[in-house]
Amino acid sequence: MTDSPVRLHRLILLRHAHAQPATPGQLDLERALSPTGEAEADGAGRWLAEHAPLPARVVVSPAERARATAERVLAQTGYVDQRSDPRIYEASPGELLEVVADHAEAGVLMLVGHNPGFESLAALLSTGQSGDHRGMPPAGIAVLDFEDGAELEPGAARLTAFWSP
Numbered sequence: 001m002t003d004s005p006v007r008l009h010r011l012i013l014l015r016h017a018h019a020q021p022a023t024p025g026q027l028d029l030e031r032a033l034s035p036t037g038e039a040e041a042d043g044a045g046r047w048l049a050e051h052a053p054l055p056a057r058v059v060v061s062p063a064e065r066a067r068a069t070a071e072r073v074l075a076q077t078g079y080v081d082q083r084s085d086p087r088i089y090e091a092s093p094g095e096l097l098e099v100v101a102d103h104a105e106a107g108v109l110m111l112v113g114h115n116p117g118f119e120s121l122a123a124l125l126s127t128g129q130s131g132d133h134r135g136m137p138p139a140g141i142a143v144l145d146f147e148d149g150a151e152l153e154p155g156a157a158r159l160t161a162f163w164s165p
Contacts, residue, residue: 010145011100011125011157012048012055012110013118014073017041017139017165019065029089033068040139040165041069045076047141047163055110057081059103061088063114069139070112081106088113093121093130101152118142128155140164 017037022028033041048054054077060070062084070082087099088111096117103109111118119136123129125144136142141164144157 007107008100008104008109008146008152009148010053010055010108010143012108013122013136013142013144014044014048014069014110014112015115015118015136015138015140016061016063016066016069016112017044017072019138029063031063031065033065033072037065037069037138038072041072042076043165044069044139044141044163045073048073049077051143051161053108054078055080055106055108057083057103057106057108058110058112059083059085059088059099060111061113062086063089066112066114073112088117090114091117093117093124096121097124097152104152122159124154125157126155126159130154134162137164 017040018034019031020034022031058070060066085099087095115136120130122142143161145160146157150156
């Protein structure tokens with residue numbers, strides 16, 4: 001967490017879509033989207049394209065399923081500054097807050113990654129309690145808005161939209 005004002009106005013959390021099960025010897029990071037996941041990611045892209053403002057920057061987990069989800073979404077919303085950050089994979093809410101703080105100057109930021117970190121971060125930012133979450137299905141989207149001058153801390157955001165396939 002930070003004690004400086006957030007320049008972030010909107011944080012969009014996009015959980016990766018459904019992935020193929022791991023094959024013998026395959027690393028979890030290498031799992032690709034399933035056909036269901038591809039359709040879910042396309043649906044998430046359509047939903048995001050209709051709900052401005054769109055992100056100025058997208059920060060993605062290095063997992064193949066997260067990268068593929070982001071690619072399918074950005075194909076529909078338009079390509080923006082996209083970066084990979086290994087801290088998103090298997091991250092706690094605190095680790096995710098560090099990623100958000102590092103990219104807050106983007107104004108509107110989207111993270112693409114994993115649960116349980118994403119649903120816990122959404123709960124932490126909107127209610128102040130990381131355990132106060134409702135769940136976040138594959139390809140689920142949580143949109144969190146910050147007031148001007150808000151600090152990046154528990155309870156500082158409003159959950160203004162939630163979408164699931």
